[in-house]
Amino acid sequence: MxxxxxxxxxxxxxxxxxxxxxxxxxxxxxxxxxxxxxxxxxxxxxxxxxxxxxxxxxxxxxxxxxxxxxxxxxxxxxxxxxxxxxxxxxxxxxxxxxxxxxxxxxxxxxxxxxxxxxxxxxxxxxxxxxxxxxxxxxxxxxxxxxxxxxxxxxxxxxxxxxxxxxxxxxxxxxxxxxxxxxxxxxxxxxxxxxxxxxxxxxxxxxxxxxxxxxxxxxxxxxxxxxxxxxxxxxxxxxxxxxxxxxxxEKIYAVNEEYLLFERQNNLDYYFYLLERNYLKSGLDKEQLLRRFKAFSRYIFDDYPNGDVMRSKFLRSRTLEEFQENLNKIKVNPI
Ligand SMILES: Cc1cc2nc3c(=O)[nH]c(=O)nc-3n(C[C@H](O)[C@H](O)[C@H](O)COP(=O)(O)O)c2cc1C
Structure with a gap:
């Protein structure tokens, strides 16, 4: 088939x-x-x-x-x-x-x-x-x-x-x-x-x-x-x-700490590749910021203070501010 x-x-x-x-x-x-x-x-x-x-x-x-x-x-x-x-x-x-x-x-x-x-x-x-x-x-x-x-x-x-x-x-x-x-x-x-x-x-x-x-x-x-x-x-x-x-093969062994650690590791890589691909397609930074906000709808849910984090990202006025927030998570996640 x-x-x-x-x-x-x-x-x-x-x-x-x-x-x-x-x-x-x-x-x-x-x-x-x-x-x-x-x-x-x-x-x-x-x-x-x-x-x-x-x-x-x-x-x-x-x-x-x-x-x-x-x-x-x-x-x-x-x-x-x-x-x-x-x-x-x-x-x-x-x-x-x-x-x-x-x-x-x-x-x-x-x-x-x-x-x-x-x-x-x-x-x-x-x-x-x-x-x-x-x-x-x-x-x-x-x-x-x-x-x-x-x-x-x-x-x-x-x-x-x-x-x-x-x-x-x-x-x-x-x-x-x-x-x-x-x-x-x-x-x-x-x-x-x-x-x-x-x-x-x-x-x-x-x-x-x-x-x-x-x-x-x-x-x-x-x-x-x-x-x-x-x-x-x-x-x-x-x-x-x-x-x-x-x-x-070992999903039973996966725990919340590991999943949060993987989230930390992958978040900025994900947004980095989105930025590269959208800028290549001709979007400007303002349009990209709007996209980033749409992609943030569920992505902070698993953090203990996910609602606060999300609203911080959604309030970003510039792409740079959004990215600064991402950097801060990397250093001091929770
Ligand atoms: C924002 C949004 C847009 C969607 N657009 C489409 C679409 O263009 N074509 C489609 O077949 N399904 C579309 N769906 C339905 C999803 O593909 C999926 O079937 C649905 O969300 C249920 O799966 P989930 O519980 O994993 O989200 C959309 C769903 C969402 C949330």
């Missing part, structure tokens, strides 16, 4: 996140923490009328990524489309330009996207879902995967969705254990992941509320999933795949 040779069993995958995982961010992650086996663009919305240019389609993925075989091979091109969108010509364009992995976003809970009948809406409208999936499969010979939730309003279609995706030629599924209507409430229900693993014969990636190494191990153990995808947990600990690789 080509998915398995690209993303072996036991892999950790960095989730697509709109507003975060643009090209400079992905390049920095790959450079700093190459143990992530998979990265993804956030979604390109396929238009209902007209066609995007080759340049727009390429820019969404990123030229530097495209030219770097190692990064390109582990990066999926995510799209979001509807039954009435101009899907086929865009899929042909994506293939013609040389992309070899398309992932369809069937989990987006945004009101705007769903009222336009895209994202998680399709999980509640199986005839439209089938049309969308076959529009893509018929026009794309590369690897085709889907990222879903357990349903739109409820889980009534859950097994039908899984079966249909498999029958229509989807090669792997990532499942976030919530319905669309649950948005991000409560905790993701991993029992759906376990059931999905048993129900289909293609790789199933588990997703939802893995925040640390222990959660990752637990999700693998409880569900027998092929891989684990992390979104907010990856933003909190971007070096989590490295930690997992280094400790997977």
């Amino acid at each position: 080509r998915y398995v040779s690209k993303i072996p069993r036991g892999s950790l995958l960095f989730a697509p996140m709109e507003g975060i995982t643009d090209e400079p961010y992905r390049m920095a992650i790959q450079e700093a923490f190459p143990e992530w086996q998979y990265l993804s663009t956030d979604f390109l919305r396929i238009p209902t009328q007209g066609e995007y240019s080759d340049k727009l389609v390429m820019d969404h993925f990123g030229q530097r990524t495209f030219l770097n075989t190692k990064v390109k091979n582990k990066t999926a091109y995510q799209i979001l489309t509807t039954a009435h969108a101009n899907t086929a010509p865009h899929i042909q364009r994506i293939e013609k330009l040389g992309f070899d992995h398309i992932d369809i976003n069937l989990g987006c809970p945004s009101k705007k996207v769903n009222s336009n009948k895209g994202g998680a809406y399709l999980l509640g409208d199986l005839p439209s879902l089938k049309k969308v999936i076959s529009d893509i499969r018929e026009n794309f010979s590369g690897l085709f995967t889907a990222k879903i939730r357990v349903g739109f309003r409820d889980d009534n279609n859950f097994f039908d969705i899984l079966k249909m995706l498999e029958d229509e030629g989807v090669e792997a599924i990532t499942l976030h254990g919530r319905t669309r209507d649950q948005m991000y409430e409560g905790r993701a229900n991993w029992s759906y992941i376990k059931q999905a693993v048993k129900a289909i014969n293609i790789p199933l990636i588990g997703n939802g509320d893995c925040w640390n190494l222990f959660d990752v191990e637990k999700m693998f153990d409880e569900t027998d999933c092929h891989g684990v995808m992390l979104g907010r947990g990856a933003l909190k600990t971007p070096w989590l795949a490295t930690l997992f690789e280094e400790n997977k």
Whole structure:
């Protein structure tokens, strides 16, 4: 199976996140923490009328990524489309330009996207879902995967969705254990992941509320999933795949002091590589500061005084002030 040779069993995958995982961010992650086996663009919305240019389609993925075989091979091109969108010509364009992995976003809970009948809406409208999936499969010979939730309003279609995706030629599924209507409430229900693993014969990636190494191990153990995808947990600990690789045989021995020590070690390296990649992409310092603040949302959570630290970083008026704060942590962490 080509998915398995690209993303072996036991892999950790960095989730697509709109507003975060643009090209400079992905390049920095790959450079700093190459143990992530998979990265993804956030979604390109396929238009209902007209066609995007080759340049727009390429820019969404990123030229530097495209030219770097190692990064390109582990990066999926995510799209979001509807039954009435101009899907086929865009899929042909994506293939013609040389992309070899398309992932369809069937989990987006945004009101705007769903009222336009895209994202998680399709999980509640199986005839439209089938049309969308076959529009893509018929026009794309590369690897085709889907990222879903357990349903739109409820889980009534859950097994039908899984079966249909498999029958229509989807090669792997990532499942976030919530319905669309649950948005991000409560905790993701991993029992759906376990059931999905048993129900289909293609790789199933588990997703939802893995925040640390222990959660990752637990999700693998409880569900027998092929891989684990992390979104907010990856933003909190971007070096989590490295930690997992280094400790997977002895996670029971990992303690809080070690994890905090690793946070200290990795924080400024992470921000340094982000700075390098964003400045190369043309961002100025003010724009970069705004980005840095967005990347700080969860990253101080594990410090005993995390809230105070975060608000200090969020109050930084200049990039230099943000970086001074980083230096201070290095010397005097807590
Ligand atoms: C800020 C943000 C942006 C997101 N953007 C996307 C996206 O573009 N495509 C997508 O498939 N999922 C997107 N997601 C969903 C995540 O990929 C993931 O499925 C979800 O956050 C649950 O995983 P987690 O509990 O590990 O965060 C986004 C999530 C967040 C928090």
